[in-house]
Amino acid sequence: MNKTIKYWLIAFVLLTANTIMQTSCSSSQKLEQAAKPTMQRLNCMQPDYLKAGDKVALISPSYFTSMENVTKAADVLRSWGLDPVIGPNVGKQFVGKYAGTVAERVSDIRWALSDPSVKAIVCNRGGYGSIQMINDLTLRELATSPKWIVGFSDITTFHGLWQNAGVMSIHGTMCSFLAKGGTDDTSTLMRDLLMGKVPRYELPAHPQNITGRATGVLVGGNLCTFAPNLSSQADATAHPDIILFIEEVEESMHNIDRQFNILMMNGVLSRCRGIILGEFTDCNQEFTYDSVEAMLHEYLKKYNIPVLCGFPGGHGDVNLPLVMGAPVTMDVRSDGATLQFDIDGE
DSSP: OOHHHHHHHHHHHHHHHHHHHHHHHHHHHHHHHHHSOOOOOOOOBOOOOOOTTOEEEEEOSSBOOOHHHHHHHHHHHHHTTOEEEEOTTTTOOBTTTBSSOHHHHHHHHHHHHHOTTEEEEEESOOSSOGGGGGGGSOHHHHHHSOOEEEEOGGGHHHHHHHHHTTBOEEEOOOHHHHTTOSOSHHHHHHHHHHTTOOOEEEEOOOTTOBOEEEEEEEEEEEHHHHGGGTTSTTOGGGSSSEEEEEEEESOBHHHHHHHHHHHHHTTTGGGEEEEEEEEEETOBOOSSSSSHHHHHHHHHTTSOOOEEEOOSOSSSSOOOOEEETOEEEEEEETTEEEEEEOSSOO
């Protein structure tokens, strides 16, 4: 065969195969895009506020905490006029860290949800373990029995589940902190919120703030807890028009950067109307950025959305309560910022 014809045939075959592959890939991509459901803006219901005499369940869905802490926290809740009831499996310990097996921890959540006399759930401690239970709970059972769940850190996973079930929750202090006495601002503000007094926060200016005003639905929490939950039923960041709250503790700057890039690659930032950066407690400053906020600012300045830095929420000494799943308005100015919850309450 003539060499010229041979080379021409080889080129033709390769070009045809490439065209078929591109067409096939393009069709697959279109099918994949068509198969993806269009997520709607979150519209979460507000559980009833508490009144004197209401039962509040204390559960340990993550790491173990001592019964001494639980008992002291229960005393604080009694001093608020509430009736604390302790989960059947609280006090158990599994493989040294967990507050019982996955089945036992799930059982206590279901116990609290199924008892109509229990009006709210306060978690004893965070730590780790909530991700293990994502597929053991159904959104239907959370929506059928809507009640406040309170906690932060590893409890972030449950906030995501509650929001996807269409129920608000409270990112706030837990029993391990309440056990210290419950008279500090962090504790009393959470008490007042549970009773129906909704806070409006005024915050000082911060050098990494990005000015602007935005409204959206508040989601998020601990970065290294909710970032691994992307695409699960605990992923509240999948919805449009969100205000994303982020805090972290004892993480390296490079891991915070990694998790933040995961959010960006999954389109989370493009769904945000605004960002609230909370406490980054004891996070290693291995780079020469002035702060974690300064590092994240380099990404966030490209999105043309307001950014509120330095919100006292997370693992610091002050952990102001936030209503997750609530519509909020944030207003970031050169002289400071405000955050208000657009929900029923005093």
